[in-house]
Amino acid sequence: MKTSVIGFPRIGRNRELKIVLEKYFRGETDIRQVENLAAQLREQNWKLQQQSGIDWISSNDFSLYDNMLDVAYLFHVIPERYLDLKLSDPDTYFAMARGYQGKAGNVKALAMKKWFHTNYHYMVPELDDEMEIRRNGDKPLEEYRQAKRLGIETKVVLIGPFTFLKLAHYTGKKTARDFAPVFAEAYAELVRDLQAEGGKVIQFDEPYLSFDLTNQDKQLFIDLYGPILAAKTSAKVLLQTYFGDVRDIYAELIKMDFDALGLDFVEGKQSLKLVQTFGLGKQQVLVAGVVNGRNIWRHNSAKTADLLEALKQCGIDTESRVVLGTSCSLLHVPYTVANENRIPQEYKVHFSFAEEKLNELTRLKTNPLSESKTEEYPVRPDCINPSVRERVEAIRPEDYQRFPDFRTREKIQKDAWNLPLFPTTTIGSFPQTADVRRVRKEYRTGKISHAQYLDYMKEKIKACIALQEEIGLDVLVHGEFERNDMVEYFGQHLDGFLFTENGWVQSYGTRCVKPPIIWGDVSRKAPITVEWSEFAKSCSKHPMKGMLTGPVTILNWSFPREDLPREMCVKQIALAIRDEVLDLEAHGICMIQIDEAALREKLPLRKSDWKEEYLDWAIPAFRLVHSGVKPTTQIHTHMCYSEFGDMIPEIDAMDADVISFEASRSDLQILDALKANDFKTQVGPGVYDIHSPRVPSVEEIVETVHKIRARIPDYKIWINPDCGLKTRGEKETVASLQNLVAAARVLRKV
Known part of the structure; x- marks a missing residue:
């Protein structure tokens, strides 16, 4: 052969x-x-x-x-x-x-x-x-x-x-x-x-x-x-x-x-x-x-x-x-x-x-x-955790439902947050310089102490927040300098994952990712982001988003198990992230972004397989993560670089409060689908492309938002880049965000 x-x-x-x-x-x-x-x-x-x-x-x-x-x-x-x-x-x-x-x-x-x-x-x-x-x-x-x-x-x-x-x-x-x-x-x-x-x-x-x-x-x-x-x-x-x-x-x-x-x-x-x-x-x-x-x-x-x-x-x-x-x-x-x-x-x-x-x-x-047929495979060690499986079995139907309904929450949150028209924010990460990567490596290899690592990262967070305040953004983030990757970072703080040193896979162009391996049953060992988010909140009076990665994205951007159905695996991850959401809320972080960048990614190619093989468990998994929060807690999510137009009702059914989409490279094509489906969720279509080094002008962003306004009511529109800023240079990032804020101010006067 x-x-x-x-x-x-x-x-x-x-x-x-x-x-x-x-x-x-x-x-x-x-x-x-x-x-x-x-x-x-x-x-x-x-x-x-x-x-x-x-x-x-x-x-x-x-x-x-x-x-x-x-x-x-x-x-x-x-x-x-x-x-x-x-x-x-x-x-x-x-x-x-x-x-x-x-x-x-x-x-x-x-x-x-x-x-x-x-x-x-x-x-x-x-x-x-x-x-x-x-x-x-x-x-x-x-x-x-x-x-x-x-x-x-x-x-x-x-x-x-x-x-x-x-x-x-x-x-x-x-x-x-x-x-x-x-x-x-x-x-x-x-x-x-x-x-x-x-x-x-x-x-x-x-x-x-x-x-x-x-x-x-x-x-x-x-x-x-x-x-x-x-x-x-x-x-x-x-x-x-x-x-x-x-x-x-x-x-x-x-x-x-x-x-x-x-x-x-x-x-x-x-x-x-x-x-x-x-x-x-x-x-x-x-x-x-x-x-x-x-x-x-x-x-x-x-x-x-x-x-x-x-x-x-x-x-x-x-x-x-x-x-x-x-x-x-x-x-x-x-x-x-x-x-x-x-x-x-x-x-x-x-x-x-x-x-x-x-x-x-x-x-x-x-x-x-x-x-x-007689080839022997070695037995896999420590991949089953009975307590995790018992917790999954104990999930009730009401655990997937958030109360009150979206329309009621929207009014409550409008009064609670008092944000201006066209609120400005970013997707989460800020440029990670060679120095940031060096310090993370030195901490990982034991060259610097935990205290030195914390001091450095806190100074980076403070500087990032000060920069956002100077630029004039309305809702801030802490910059995610402590994170190597939005999935690997969470996997490192969860039981059930293995990690490679050099398991790089090309994502696009020169961008490579290192997917973790889901080895066993998944659970949270301890709070993951609470300390960083609480510190960031103490640095500013502006609203501060807590930043998490959602269970479907963690599953889809990892190498999954082949001995356990994906539905079971995503429920385990969802329960772990739910614990993190509730801990953030308990510590006063009441605007929480749970990114599902990869929601569309594993959708079966044939529509006849969509519901039973994917959507029937992927959408509920996201709802399971946030269903326990208070009405005033605003849940954001982010999705990027996929065709979403044919699954808008399912995305709306995630019951988030704000969703940001990649839209700049696709000429805002998703907006017509949002309008046609009477999309209820507030929306932040990305107004400029972060995967390109070019800086958008104020006029370009204003023109883009006018296109958005033709399909979406003004009070539902957020203004943000189309993805995280980790891979961009500092100079171009600052210039782009300054233009983004300037554009929002122009639009508020119209």
């Missing part, structure tokens, strides 16, 4: 790409050093896969920022505002990714959204009616040639035209259907050029096929691939799907001239049933995604053995017509367990990161799979 990997992490084993790119953005190095490092990282990845015994190794899965952005740039899907800057190729590319503010002009970045139901973010291409679609460079060919010079034959990977067009944003009258012929030909031309280079396998990634598809969607897909498949002569074309099954179009796929079909057997609930019912196309090879590309637990070989036996029962020769692969790209897991020195061995044996998953695939193809 052969093996295939859809894609591999690209940020580097030690985040080397992140480091050199950020130096480039600061003007501390040139593009040649970036490109040289990128070439080295690609070479390392290819050689690692080759040495691990992978047969179908991917090229062009690498990106300096994002693969969707790469496809847009490859086919000249470059909006005019970036071309008008007249920058060099790499700087035009990065202007699309990050925005640009300089001598050449001032433009926003492309919108950024979550990649399906992952924590990875992609750049949303913009297609306008006058755009000329043509080849703009040869990145896929260049990377194929680089691998070939090393003696490594790769399959060239590209996000397919259907997924690209379905995820794009259209700024004119034309639709995906109108652009289909020119994109089909552009992809077909690329196929011909790759064949001319000697390319043997070309992989088109079409994860959008895992959504619910209409008849029009299916016809669009068929029309797009007609010219592409007609262009292939010597190369094989692999249609790779992932993040679920392709039940709506499978019968059509096996009739098309694809040489191989990649199916997800981890998240694809009906993938096996589809093959059993319809079979495979004549001579088609099945690339079976059996190794989980999104979680870090050791693979259960017995499940693969069962799958192969079931395929044999369908009459499929598994030796010649089945390739074993990953369920999706390994971009979503850390690089290697070998980088972890602090996790005890009795825990580490249960984990498999990207490098280990390569070895799992090789073992699957080389060991008799019949033997895998």
Whole structure:
């Protein structure tokens, strides 16, 4: 049997790409050093896969920022505002990714959204009616040639035209259907050029096929691939799907001239049933995604053995017509367990990161799979806490309900807080400088005492509060300098979590996160944020928000257990955060933000699965956290970088008092959905993009708020950035917030 990997992490084993790119953005190095490092990282990845015994190794899965952005740039899907800057190729590319503010002009970045139901973010291409679609460079060919010079034959990977067009944003009258012929030909031309280079396998990634598809969607897909498949002569074309099954179009796929079909057997609930019912196309090879590309637990070989036996029962020769692969790209897991020195061995044996998953695939193809059924797995230590499970069982229906109702609370809180029209605030974190990170590390490694650490952090908090008062913000935060990450920080103060040293996963561009691992039953050891929030409150007479991360986000931004239903796990976390909420309130912190940035993230792709598989427990979990507070306590939450328009009623049902959304990069598209659903909750749509270094002008913010006012009553509008400020520089942060406050003052006079 052969093996295939859809894609591999690209940020580097030690985040080397992140480091050199950020130096480039600061003007501390040139593009040649970036490109040289990128070439080295690609070479390392290819050689690692080759040495691990992978047969179908991917090229062009690498990106300096994002693969969707790469496809847009490859086919000249470059909006005019970036071309008008007249920058060099790499700087035009990065202007699309990050925005640009300089001598050449001032433009926003492309919108950024979550990649399906992952924590990875992609750049949303913009297609306008006058755009000329043509080849703009040869990145896929260049990377194929680089691998070939090393003696490594790769399959060239590209996000397919259907997924690209379905995820794009259209700024004119034309639709995906109108652009289909020119994109089909552009992809077909690329196929011909790759064949001319000697390319043997070309992989088109079409994860959008895992959504619910209409008849029009299916016809669009068929029309797009007609010219592409007609262009292939010597190369094989692999249609790779992932993040679920392709039940709506499978019968059509096996009739098309694809040489191989990649199916997800981890998240694809009906993938096996589809093959059993319809079979495979004549001579088609099945690339079976059996190794989980999104979680870090050791693979259960017995499940693969069962799958192969079931395929044999369908009459499929598994030796010649089945390739074993990953369920999706390994971009979503850390690089290697070998980088972890602090996790005890009795825990580490249960984990498999990207490098280990390569070895799992090789073992699957080389060991008799019949033997895998007797493979022994070590027993997991200390993962069950009976008292936690008893507490979950004791939850009552009324524990999910807050009293009084929202309308009554809104009036009570208006009198209690007496805030001005268009109150201004931030999402929570402030810039974390190198000094802040250094002090946290020195405390963690024992170089400074607890007292020294507290003194430093309290001085940072006092300075942050003084800065906010000087800027003129209405509702303040303490800055979160003591926190490394909004999920990891809470996990470190809860029982049931494990933490990696180097388990970095790319979230977007150069931004990496280090998800904790939910190992066992979760409970709170002691108050987590109360001391910091109480100190911050003592530093100012302004309202001060307590800042927490919600249970759904903690679950979704961790690597979850596979031995316990997610519903049970999120209830455990919700009870722990509920304890923190009630402690904050008891200490006089009566404005509390419980962030659910990742609420949308794990929503099933198919709407028929939304309620039973997710919403029926995710929304109640949030209500469980805050249902016990007083009417005067104002509960805030924050959500970002996802499509929320189709779940507005469910978000309103969270029964928060104020919700802030990311909205700046998506041109406030969510506002129409809020208006259409008569959204009751007060709203803070982000008025500027914090993922870009550019500073918005007062006029720009005023114009943005006027757009908000057209859909939302003035008394319900808050003015805030679209996300936390941790990753931004201090200078740009101060300038942006000064303009935000100035804009609010202008609006109050209108």
